[in-house]
Amino acid sequence: MREEEAVAFKNISKKHHRRQMPKREVRVLDAPHIVNDYYTNILDWGKNNTLAVALGSEMYLWNANNRNVSKLFEANGNDRPASVAWSENTKFIAVGFLHSKLQLWDAETSKPIRDLEGHSKRVAAIAWNGQMLTSGSHDKSIINHDVRAGRNVICQVKGHRAEICGLKWSRRGNMLSSGGNENHIYVWDSSKMSSSSYLHCFKEHCAAVKALAWCPYDSDVLASGGGTEDKCIKLWNVCGLEWNRHHKEILSGHGFSTSTQQNQLCLWRYPSMTKVGGLDRHASRILHLSQSPDGLTVVSAGADETLRFWDVFGPPINDTPQISNLDNLLSLKISPIR
Amino acid sequence: MPEARDRRVVPADVAAIYTRRRASVLFGSDIYNDSTGSGSTRFGGSGTLLVARDIGVRNENTPLSGANRRGSRRRVSTTRRSALPSWYPRTPLREITAVVRAIERRRTRFGENEGQQSGNLFHTDQHLPNPSVPASGAQLEHNPSVISPNQVSVKLRTPSGCKVPKIMLDIATPTAEESVLTPQKQLLNSIDTVEKVVKEELLKLKRTPSAKKAERDKRVRTLLSMR
Numbered sequence: 001m002r003e004e005e006a007v008a009f010k011n012i013s014k015k016h017h018r019r020q021m022p023k024r025e026v027r028v029l030d031a032p033h034i035v036n037d038y039y040t041n042i043l044d045w046g047k048n049n050t051l052a053v054a055l056g057s058e059m060y061l062w063n064a065n066n067r068n069v070s071k072l073f074e075a076n077g078n079d080r081p082a083s084v085a086w087s088e089n090t091k092f093i094a095v096g097f098l099h100s101k102l103q104l105w106d107a108e109t110s111k112p113i114r115d116l117e118g119h120s121k122r123v124a125a126i127a128w129n130g131q132m133l134t135s136g137s138h139d140k141s142i143i144n145h146d147v148r149a150g151r152n153v154i155c156q157v158k159g160h161r162a163e164i165c166g167l168k169w170s171r172r173g174n175m176l177s178s179g180g181n182e183n184h185i186y187v188w189d190s191s192k193m194s195s196s197s198y199l200h201c202f203k204e205h206c207a208a209v210k211a212l213a214w215c216p217y218d219s220d221v222l223a224s225g226g227g228t229e230d231k232c233i234k235l236w237n238v239c240g241l242e243w244n245r246h247h248k249e250i251l252s253g254h255g256f257s258t259s260t261q262q263n264q265l266c267l268w269r270y271p272s273m274t275k276v277g278g279l280d281r282h283a284s285r286i287l288h289l290s291q292s293p294d295g296l297t298v299v300s301a302g303a304d305e306t307l308r309f310w311d312v313f314g315p316p317i318n319d320t321p322q323i324s325n326l327d328n329l330l331s332l333k334i335s336p337i338r
Numbered sequence: 339m340p341e342a343r344d345r346r347v348v349p350a351d352v353a354a355i356y357t358r359r360r361a362s363v364l365f366g367s368d369i370y371n372d373s374t375g376s377g378s379t380r381f382g383g384s385g386t387l388l389v390a391r392d393i394g395v396r397n398e399n400t401p402l403s404g405a406n407r408r409g410s411r412r413r414v415s416t417t418r419r420s421a422l423p424s425w426y427p428r429t430p431l432r433e434i435t436a437v438v439r440a441i442e443r444r445r446t447r448f449g450e451n452e453g454q455q456s457g458n459l460f461h462t463d464q465h466l467p468n469p470s471v472p473a474s475g476a477q478l479e480h481n482p483s484v485i486s487p488n489q490v491s492v493k494l495r496t497p498s499g500c501k502v503p504k505i506m507l508d509i510a511t512p513t514a515e516e517s518v519l520t521p522q523k524q525l526l527n528s529i530d531t532v533e534k535v536v537k538e539e540l541l542k543l544k545r546t547p548s549a550k551k552a553e554r555d556k557r558v559r560t561l562l563s564m565r
Contacts, residue, residue: 028421028435032428038398055430062431069431165398181398208398227398256401283421306421306438307431 019247019315021267021277025308026297029062031055035080036287036303038210038227038239038255039124039138039165039181043288043301046086048107051290051299052093053307054081059095061107064292072110082124085133092147094133096123102135104147116152118143125167125210127176129190134176136164142178144193158195159186165210170219175199177222179209185224211252211289213241215270223250240289242298244313249276251312253300255285265289265300267312281308425537437529444526 033056035042042054051062052072057080059072075081075097083096092113093105102116102123121138128134132154133145142164144154160180168177169190176188187200207227215221223241240253248270254261263286265279283304291298296314301307421438422428543549 024439025435027433028438030422030428030430030432030434032430036399053431058430060430067433071430210398255398304421305428306434 022279022310022312025279025281026311027309029307029309031301031305031307033058034287034301034303034305036284037082038208038287039082039122039163041083041085041125041166041210041288042081043290043299043307044084044086045290045292045299046090046093046107047088047293048086048090049293050086050090050107051307052084052086053301054084054095056080059084059093070110072105073112082122083126083135085126085128087128087133088130094126094128094135094147096126096135096137098122100137100139102126102133102145104133114147114152116145116147118145118153118156122163125164125178127167127169129169129173129176134167134169136160136167136178138163140164140180142167142176142188142193155193157188157193159188159198159201160184162208165208166212166224168212168214168222170214170222171216172219175214177212177214177224179205179212179224181208183207183209183226185209185212185222187222210239211241213243213250216243216245217248225252227255239285239287240300242289242291242313243270245295246313246316249313251289251298253286253289255287255303263302265298265310265312279310279312282306423533425533425540427536440525440529443522444529447526 031053035054035056040054043051044053045051045064049064051064053060053062057075059074059081061070061072062068063070072093079097079099079101081095082098083094085094086092086107087094091107093107094116095103095105096119097103100119100121100123102119104113104116105111106113116133116135119135119137119139119141123135123137125136126133131147133147134142135145136142140158140160140162142157142159144157145152146154160178160182161184162181164178165181166177166179169175170177174190176190176193178186178188180186183203183205185200185202185205186198187202188198202224205224205226209224209226211223211225213223215223223243225239225241239255242251243249244251244267250268250270252266252268254264254266256262261278263280263282263284265282265286267276267278268274269276282300282302283306285303286300287303288301289298291313294316296311296316298310298312299307300310421441422434423441426437544553
C-alpha cells in the first residue's frame, strides 16, 4: 500500500515537472478566404471531434479523427455564415448568417432542417443549452429558440444597446452571459429572462466583449475579454477565451494591440492571472478559439488564413478520483514509518 | 454676377467623391454597418469596413491608429499576411504544417546567410520533371520528420477546379556532392524547385482561353458590384 502511494505521488510530481509550454503548433491547416471580421464566431469544435469552420461563404467540417474534410454548404449570393455552433448531442449544427438568417442543419445527413425566424440583422453569436438555442444579433436582441417547436421563439430579450458579440451558457445551463458591442456584459437567469430582469450588468470593459468563458472549476466565475481599447483584467483585444479543464489556467487569443500581446495566444494561471507563456506564431490577428472535446488541444483561427492546433492544455492528470483519494491520504499525513 | 476672386479652384478628388457616395449608399443599408458582405474577399482580402453608426461604439475591425477614427469610411489595410506564398495553391483545411515550417526556416536562413543560399539553389534541377509514384502517394506530409531528405513528393492541385493537371515531382536521391547539404537545406531547395514548376504551370493555365474568360468575368463582377 505504501509503495503504491509512493509511486503514484512520484508520478504526479513528475507530470507537473514535465509540463511545458509548447513552442509551436502541432498542426496547421489552410484556411483560405476566412473572413477577417471580429463580429463573427465561425469556429466550433464539436463533441464528436469534428471542427466546423466557415471559410468565406462556405461551411466546412474537419474530422479530427481521420482528418477528412467535407463541405457542408455554400451560402447563396452575398450571404455568408457569421456564427456556427454544434449542438451538445452533435446531431445539429446551428448557423447564423450575415443577412439575419438562422439555420439548423442535420449533421448526419448534411441537410438543412429549418430556418429559425426572429432576427432582422446579422446573427453573430449563438449558443446551445440542451435543446434550446440562443442567438444574439446586430439587431441588439437575444432570442431563445425551441428548435423542436413550430413557433420557435420562446422569448426575445432586448438589454444590450448594440450588437451582441458573444454568448455563453454556464455549464449547468442556469446562467447566460452576453457581451455587446457597447462594452457591456449581461448575465441572465435562464428561468426568468426578460428585457428588464437580468442578474448582472457589467460595464467595466472599455471595448466590445466577444470573449466569454465560464470557469469549469468555479461555477460562478466568468472570464471576459474586451476588444482593442480594453485595458481591464490585463487582457487586451481578446477574441477568444478557453479554460483549461485539466489545469487551472485560461488561454486568451489576441488581435490588434499596441502591447506585446498582438496576435498572440497567452496562457494565464488561475486565479493569480500570472502569465505562464505566450505563443506568437500567427502572422496576423487571432479571430477565434475553440477546444477539443478531450480538453487537451486548442485550435486558433487567424486572419493569416490558417488554423493552428496547440497541445497546450495537457498532459491530463489521469484517474482523478484516485488522485483525490490519494490527496486525502496524503493530507492525513501518513507517516512512512509505521 | 461675377465670380468671386477668392474662390479657390480645387481639383475634384475623384476618390473622395466615390468614397462619400459609396458610404452614403452603404449607410443606407444597415446590413453593411460594420463590414461589407463578400466585399472583403472581392477586394483582394482587405476588409472594407465602416465605423458603426452608434455613437461611442468602436468598430473592432479597425486596427489601432492615432489617425481619425470618426465618421469617415476608410479602407482599412488589413492586409492579410498569409503564412503561405502567393503561388502556393490553396485548398480549404489542407494540412500545411510542414510547408509553413519550411517557409519559416527558409526565412530565418535568409536572414542568417544570404550569399550562401543563392549558391545552393537549384542543385537538384537536373532531376526535374520526373513523374513517378511517390512513396507516400499523398500530399506533403504534415510531419516533417516523416519526409526523408532524399525523396520529397509533392502533389499539387491548382484551385481552378476540374481539368487541372496534377503535378507530381519526385526529387531523386542526391548526388554525393549534395549529400553535404543538411536535410533542411535539401527541403528548402526542393521548395524552390516546386515553386518554379508551379509558377510555370500557373502561367500555362492563365494563357488558356477559359482562364482568360474567367478572369474577364471576375473583373466584370467586381465592376458591377462597385456600382
